[in-house]
Amino acid sequence: MLFETSxxxxxxxxxxxxxxxxxxFEDFREIxxxxxxxxxxxxxxxxxxxxxxxxxGVKMSLGDPYPDTPNEGVLIVNTELVPIASPxxxxxxxxxxxxxxxxxxxRGIRESKCIELEGLGVGEKVWIINVDIHVLDHDGNxxxxxxxxxxxxxxDAKIPKYDENEEKILYGEPDRPLPVxxxxxxxxxxxxxxxxxxDTTLEEESALDARLTVTTNKNGEIVAMQKGGSGFxxxxxxxxxxxxxxxxGKEIRKILGGIRD
Amino acid sequence: MKAGAPERLIVDGKRLDGRALDEMREIEARIGIFxxxxxxxxxxxxxxxxxxxxxxxxxxxxxxxxDPKKALIRCRYxxxxxxxxxxxxxxxxxxxVEISKILKEALSQVVVLExxxxxxxxxxxxxxxxxxxxxxxxxxxxxxxxxxxxIPMTDLISSxxxxxxxxxxxxxxxxxxxxxxxxxxxxxxxxxxxxxxxLQIDGILTVExxxxxxxxxxxxxxxxxEVQKSALLEKYSEEDVNAVxxx
Numbered sequence: 001m002l003f004e005t006s007x008x009x010x011x012x013x014x015x016x017x018x019x020x021x022x023x024x025f026e027d028f029r030e031i032x033x034x035x036x037x038x039x040x041x042x043x044x045x046x047x048x049x050x051x052x053x054x055x056x057g058v059k060m061s062l063g064d065p066y067p068d069t070p071n072e073g074v075l076i077v078n079t080e081l082v083p084i085a086s087p088x089x090x091x092x093x094x095x096x097x098x099x100x101x102x103x104x105x106x107r108g109i110r111e112s113k114c115i116e117l118e119g120l121g122v123g124e125k126v127w128i129i130n131v132d133i134h135v136l137d138h139d140g141n142x143x144x145x146x147x148x149x150x151x152x153x154x155x156d157a158k159i160p161k162y163d164e165n166e167e168k169i170l171y172g173e174p175d176r177p178l179p180v181x182x183x184x185x186x187x188x189x190x191x192x193x194x195x196x197x198x199d200t201t202l203e204e205e206s207a208l209d210a211r212l213t214v215t216t217n218k219n220g221e222i223v224a225m226q227k228g229g230s231g232f233x234x235x236x237x238x239x240x241x242x243x244x245x246x247x248x249g250k251e252i253r254k255i256l257g258g259i260r261d
Numbered sequence: 262m263k264a265g266a267p268e269r270l271i272v273d274g275k276r277l278d279g280r281a282l283d284e285m286r287e288i289e290a291r292i293g294i295f296x297x298x299x300x301x302x303x304x305x306x307x308x309x310x311x312x313x314x315x316x317x318x319x320x321x322x323x324x325x326x327x328d329p330k331k332a333l334i335r336c337r338y339x340x341x342x343x344x345x346x347x348x349x350x351x352x353x354x355x356x357x358v359e360i361s362k363i364l365k366e367a368l369s370q371v372v373v374l375e376x377x378x379x380x381x382x383x384x385x386x387x388x389x390x391x392x393x394x395x396x397x398x399x400x401x402x403x404x405x406x407x408x409x410x411x412i413p414m415t416d417l418i419s420s421x422x423x424x425x426x427x428x429x430x431x432x433x434x435x436x437x438x439x440x441x442x443x444x445x446x447x448x449x450x451x452x453x454x455x456x457x458x459x460l461q462i463d464g465i466l467t468v469e470x471x472x473x474x475x476x477x478x479x480x481x482x483x484x485x486x487e488v489q490k491s492a493l494l495e496k497y498s499e500e501d502v503n504a505v506x507x508x
Binding site: 094100103107112212217221223227228230231233234235237243246 | 358361365369455459460462463466467468472475
């Protein structure tokens with residue numbers, strides 16, 4: 001019942017061109033990125049977008065490559081919607097929402113080819129890069145926050161030293177930074193009562209008809225896209241979402257500029 | 262490009278299977294292919310073969326997941342283990358969970374859910390042979406199965422994929438293009454009112470290329486719609502409907 005009331009309220013406001021927190025439809029909440037927050041991880045980042053908080057960690061190990069790419073590292077993205085983040089999250093294996101976030105984030109990283117996987121072979125083995133996204137506080141826009149967390153943690157990541165004689169990974173002894181050559185940024189346009197809003201809050205998402213996530217690279221090209229929700233977009237709205245993503249992606253990419261320095 | 266790729270995927274404006282850039286594979290749709298289900302249909306893009314069955318509207322259990330105002334659509338997309346060169350491990354995968362979710366969401370846009378409060382409409386899709394665009398074929402079959410089940414809908418859904426191969430935007434990626442192409446972009450629209458109900462992109466497109474891809478996809482979906490429509494008309498032509506009424 002709580003959500004029904006807020007849904008009507010959100011729709012009423014949106015119809016008048018307003019948002020609960022007085023933002024413009026195309027404004028993000030404040031974005032903060034802090035890296036190196038999990039010292040035992042090879043790379044990590046805490047991203048907050050308003051009250052939404054996501055922690056991403058990169059762990060690396062040696063494993064078998066895919067048969068068709070014998071010298072390339074392997075990227076695995078996983079998302080956990082842990083119960084502390086929302087009263088609606090329940091313990092257990094990832095549900096369809098968590099899986100969708102993982103796969104949308106994965107697509108942006110993979111298709112932008114931002115990680116140079118080619119040089120990540122060690123003898124017969126290759127580096128397996130596990131990116132784990134832990135959603136800690138859910139106040140909407142989890143896809144953008146998770147994608148930002150993942151790429152921030154990857155930018156922060158250092159490949160550990162490997163002792164070939166002992167065949168042992170020397171965790172905690174960084175060898176070199178993980179080679180990252182691009183910064184994909186996901187920007188999701190939410191549609192509420194026919195209007196397009198960026199960076200929706202949880203309250204706003206109770207009225208969300210559909211969303212379109214567009215991930216762009218540093219050249220302003222589209223690298224991945226995902227429509228979600230049971231609503232629809234017109235062709236014009238799709239094109240507007242692309243423009244918005246290119247524009248906002250540029251701004252957000254600036255925030256990440258400092259991680260590698 | 263990955264190892265083993267052919268040198269060129271487009272030669273003299275033709276693709277390796279002989280199609281023009283804006284040419285779709287042979288497509289086929291049939292309605293009412295299974296007896297037990299409340300509605301069923303198949304859809305085929307060349308060697309991609311999807312069959313769908315609908316059960317419902319029927320009672321939804323457990324009770325607490327019922328929606329007092331409308332029906333729930335549940336969808337299961339599944340690939341047969343023998344549908345691909347590499348055996349597909351039975352059971353759910355992250356990929357199948359995601360596809361099931363986006364198919365369910367697309368279908369929820371056209372089904373008049375308010376007609377059946379508290380009920381469920383279950384849509385099961387099996388991919389029997391996979392050669393790219395399986396989610397598009399699944400959706401095209403599912404929406405026909407819903408129509409066959411007599412479920413009220415505001416529109417059909419027509420879906421196809423466009424892609425980028427050898428630097429060119431092409432319709433209905435298939436075969437080696439799927440393995441070595443640069444971009445895959447499945448899309449689904451409601452043919453009468455032009456709503457985009459499914460859209461995904463894997464791969465790099467400039468904004469200009471994207472616009473071009475969108476236009477080509479529109480044409481492709483229209484073609485799919487024609488085939489869906491004639492399949493429905495074939496099954497439910499006016500004479501047949503009258504014959505049923507007379508019985």
